[in-house]
Amino acid sequence: MEQQQQYFEGVGRRKTSTARVRIYPGGNGTVTINEVPAQEYLTALGAVERALRPFEVTDLAGRFNVTVKVSGGGPTGQTEAIRLGIARALLKYDENLRPSLRRAGLLTRDPREKERKKPGLKRARKAPTYTKR
Numbered sequence: 001m002e003q004q005q006q007y008f009e010g011v012g013r014r015k016t017s018t019a020r021v022r023i024y025p026g027g028n029g030t031v032t033i034n035e036v037p038a039q040e041y042l043t044a045l046g047a048v049e050r051a052l053r054p055f056e057v058t059d060l061a062g063r064f065n066v067t068v069k070v071s072g073g074g075p076t077g078q079t080e081a082i083r084l085g086i087a088r089a090l091l092k093y094d095e096n097l098r099p100s101l102r103r104a105g106l107l108t109r110d111p112r113e114k115e116r117k118k119p120g121l122k123r124a125r126k127a128p129t130y131t132k133r
Contacts, residue, residue, distance in 0.1 A: 012085030017073030027065025
């Protein structure tokens with residue numbers, strides 16, 4: 001289902017996930033993620049609503065068709081990467097949406113990454129159990 005019309009693109013990242021989002025104005029609200037309907041791809045409770053939050057904040061729900069290519073990470077990271085990608089694509093569509101998206105905290109990339117494991121420790125910070133004898 002290749003659409004030959006004007007679109008606005010945004011890239012969202014979170015942890016190790018990357019989402020390339022295209023929004024097509026004048027659509028009926030169809031959301032496709034990796035060629036699969038959003039409800040089938042994002043199965044966690046409330047994940048689709050979280051991913052589509054930028055549309056609710058800007059009162060544009062149902063006015064765009066959305067296609068997403070997402071890779072890496074797990075369900076939560078992918079959901080939040082999609083959310084950031086949609087917010088950035090909406091900015092390209094209309095720069096005047098910036099204040100409302102900013103207020104809702106949808107334009108800030110969450111910088112938290114997994115910390116590397118350190119030598120002599122079990123994980124990044126967890127030390128082996130101390131034994132006196």
